[in-house]
Amino acid sequence: MTDLRIAIVGFGKIARDQHVGAIAATAGAALAAVASRNASLSNLPHFATIEELLHKGPPIDAVSLCTPPQVRRAQAAAALAAGKHVMLEKPPGTGVAELDPLIAMAADAKRTLFATWHSRYAPAVEPAREWLATRRIRSVHINWKEDVRVWHPGQAWIWEPGGLGVFDPGINALSILTRILPKSVFVTAAELAFPANRQAPIAANLTLTDIGDTPITAEFDFRQTGPQSWDIVVETDQGRMSLSRGGRVMAVDGKIISEAPDEEYRELYRRFVVLAATGASDVDLAPLRLVADSFLLGERTIVEPFMD
Amino acid sequence: MTDLRIAIVGFGKIARDQHVGAIAATAGAALAAVASRNASLSNLPHFATIEELLHKGPPIDAVSLCTPPQVRRAQAAAALAAGKHVMLEKPPGTGVAELDPLIAMAADAKRTLFATWHSRYAPAVEPAREWLATRRIRSVHINWKEDVRVWHPGQAWIWEPGGLGVFDPGINALSILTRILPKSVFVTAAELAFPANRQAPIAANLTLTDIGDTPITAEFDFRQTGPQSWDIVVETDQGRMSLSRGGRVMAVDGKIISEAPDEEYRELYRRFVVLAATGASDVDLAPLRLVADSFLLGERTIVEPFMD
Numbered sequence: 001m002t003d004l005r006i007a008i009v010g011f012g013k014i015a016r017d018q019h020v021g022a023i024a025a026t027a028g029a030a031l032a033a034v035a036s037r038n039a040s041l042s043n044l045p046h047f048a049t050i051e052e053l054l055h056k057g058p059p060i061d062a063v064s065l066c067t068p069p070q071v072r073r074a075q076a077a078a079a080l081a082a083g084k085h086v087m088l089e090k091p092p093g094t095g096v097a098e099l100d101p102l103i104a105m106a107a108d109a110k111r112t113l114f115a116t117w118h119s120r121y122a123p124a125v126e127p128a129r130e131w132l133a134t135r136r137i138r139s140v141h142i143n144w145k146e147d148v149r150v151w152h153p154g155q156a157w158i159w160e161p162g163g164l165g166v167f168d169p170g171i172n173a174l175s176i177l178t179r180i181l182p183k184s185v186f187v188t189a190a191e192l193a194f195p196a197n198r199q200a201p202i203a204a205n206l207t208l209t210d211i212g213d214t215p216i217t218a219e220f221d222f223r224q225t226g227p228q229s230w231d232i233v234v235e236t237d238q239g240r241m242s243l244s245r246g247g248r249v250m251a252v253d254g255k256i257i258s259e260a261p262d263e264e265y266r267e268l269y270r271r272f273v274v275l276a277a278t279g280a281s282d283v284d285l286a287p288l289r290l291v292a293d294s295f296l297l298g299e300r301t302i303v304e305p306f307m308d
Numbered sequence: 309m310t311d312l313r314i315a316i317v318g319f320g321k322i323a324r325d326q327h328v329g330a331i332a333a334t335a336g337a338a339l340a341a342v343a344s345r346n347a348s349l350s351n352l353p354h355f356a357t358i359e360e361l362l363h364k365g366p367p368i369d370a371v372s373l374c375t376p377p378q379v380r381r382a383q384a385a386a387a388l389a390a391g392k393h394v395m396l397e398k399p400p401g402t403g404v405a406e407l408d409p410l411i412a413m414a415a416d417a418k419r420t421l422f423a424t425w426h427s428r429y430a431p432a433v434e435p436a437r438e439w440l441a442t443r444r445i446r447s448v449h450i451n452w453k454e455d456v457r458v459w460h461p462g463q464a465w466i467w468e469p470g471g472l473g474v475f476d477p478g479i480n481a482l483s484i485l486t487r488i489l490p491k492s493v494f495v496t497a498a499e500l501a502f503p504a505n506r507q508a509p510i511a512a513n514l515t516l517t518d519i520g521d522t523p524i525t526a527e528f529d530f531r532q533t534g535p536q537s538w539d540i541v542v543e544t545d546q547g548r549m550s551l552s553r554g555g556r557v558m559a560v561d562g563k564i565i566s567e568a569p570d571e572e573y574r575e576l577y578r579r580f581v582v583l584a585a586t587g588a589s590d591v592d593l594a595p596l597r598l599v600a601d602s603f604l605l606g607e608r609t610i611v612e613p614f615m616d
Contacts, residue, residue: 297470
């Protein structure tokens with residue numbers, strides 16, 4: 001089988017930190033080009049826009065869209081129209097409905113549309129899911145707090161409409177939650193704290209539940225200095241399961257059950273190669289839908305301005 | 309066939325203005341009880357809550373939930389669990405995801421869940437849909453402006469989180485839009501004007517499109533005094549189609565093609581009777597999804613406080 005020739009579109013922090021290395025480490029995948037307004041990678045064909053890439057670039061089979069969510073839909077449509085497989089960074093869009101025509105295009109063209117949720121590929125997520133499948137869940141609490149200045153330096157788009165603010169990391173927690181719980185969940189209340197000078201929330205408290213009224217709460221905060229937390233704690237009839245460090249460590253009643261190094265993005269590209277082999281798609285909108293519902297029914301408070 | 313015995317839950321303005329008369333006018337439907345904290349109807353069994361209705365009330369087959377959206381999901385779950393068919397006023401929920409477990413419950417119980425969009429049953433909507441099916445659409449503009457003090461007196465819930473504000477009428481326009489256009493649409497930008505003292509927008513401008521980049525705009529405003537407008541104008545290759553007065557009048561290039569009196573709620577109950585005969589469900593979440601996306605990706609501005 002020849003390699004899946006992939007072009008990265010949008011060469012910002014996440015592309016450099018994760019995608020380049022993951023493609024290099026994935027059998028069956030090869031990085032063939034980069035499209036980015038500003039950045040390039042030596043030894044690789046570079047184009048300013050996806051249109052240039054598609055019209056003048058070397059032969060490619062797929063694009064991996066690492067641009068901000070606000071511009072990704074049009075890029076995905078252009079790539080699918082050109083017969084390319086498409087991998088979308090998270091979140092898959094600025095709205096839920098914009099995915100529908102992309103899903104239809106991909107199906108019609110027999111091309112892969114892969115809406116990725118990298119945190120679902122954290123090593124302890126599947127062990128946690130399997131462990132929970134046979135327990136009675138009493139409550140769930142998510143504590144997802146990080147310092148935006150450390151993790152999102154200069155990412156102005158994150159504060160713009162459609163940029164999600166603290167839900168940009170928070171949606172990672174929701175992507176894990178919707179994977180590990182056996183029942184579908186929904187938001188019943190939300191408090192969203194918007195800095196007076198920004199269009200996206202800097203903190204949020206969510207209340208969720210499922211058809212069985214399981215109490216589920218989430219605290220997201222972008223103002224966390226000192227220790228950072230990316231933790232989910234599930235109380236069950238057979239003990240307390242904790243998934244910490246963004247899904248890398250699973251423990252039950254404090255005893256570590258599963259711990260492994262992060263290979264999230266390698267797993268994503270392994271899966272992309274498999275999907276593209278048959279043109280199958282993988283688009284789960286549940287995490288984005290929970291965020292949209294949070295904005296829809298959330299109570300807004302205005303908090304002090306955020307200066308980058 | 310015996311009548312479908314229906315209890316109205318939530319006896320506010322919409323129940324009194326529309327539901328009671330529509331049930332009375334619908335063959336195969338009978339109003340059997342009312343559940344409402346405050347209001348009742350003479351000659352009918354009355355209960356304070358849906359729980360009382362279900363436990364102590366007369367035999368019923370179905371409930372029609374006319375309560376504010378914030379409390380409807382739990383009521384729908386209780387009714388389905390008790391084996392009743394459920395009709396939901398619009399919007400079907402405070403969030404999109406909360407419908408999933410209800411849809412599953414209804415399917416499991418072989419009971420009807422009918423998420424109504426009354427404006428879709430306005431008399432000129434189907435003629436408009438049929439006319440548009442064979443035209444090339446160039447643009448769409450929605451103008452949906454009404455005086456909240458006239459149409460929603462004392463409806464405090466409309467300003468609370470989950471109450472939708474100007475999207476409460478606006479979602480009627482979106483329910484028509486998603487019915488008459490041949491392609492699915494999505495929101496690309498939104499401006500939401502929130503009164504400084506309220507949790508829901510008093511006005512909104514939306515930009516939408518479809519996979520073919522059709523320009524679609526919508527203006528919603530709750531501050532409209534004087535003439536009210538509930539109009540959709542579609543420019544096509546074969547003239548300008550207008551749907552006005554909330555879907556009651558269809559005209560092409562100013563010439564009226566279709567005009568009929570409003571029987572929206574009678575049509576809803578006719579359909580509910582048909583659905584309940586086989587326990588089939590009808591839940592289209594597209595309009596609510598567009599509203600959720602508008603909140604998710606919308607730009608918020610704060611405007612002067614609104615005093616009822």
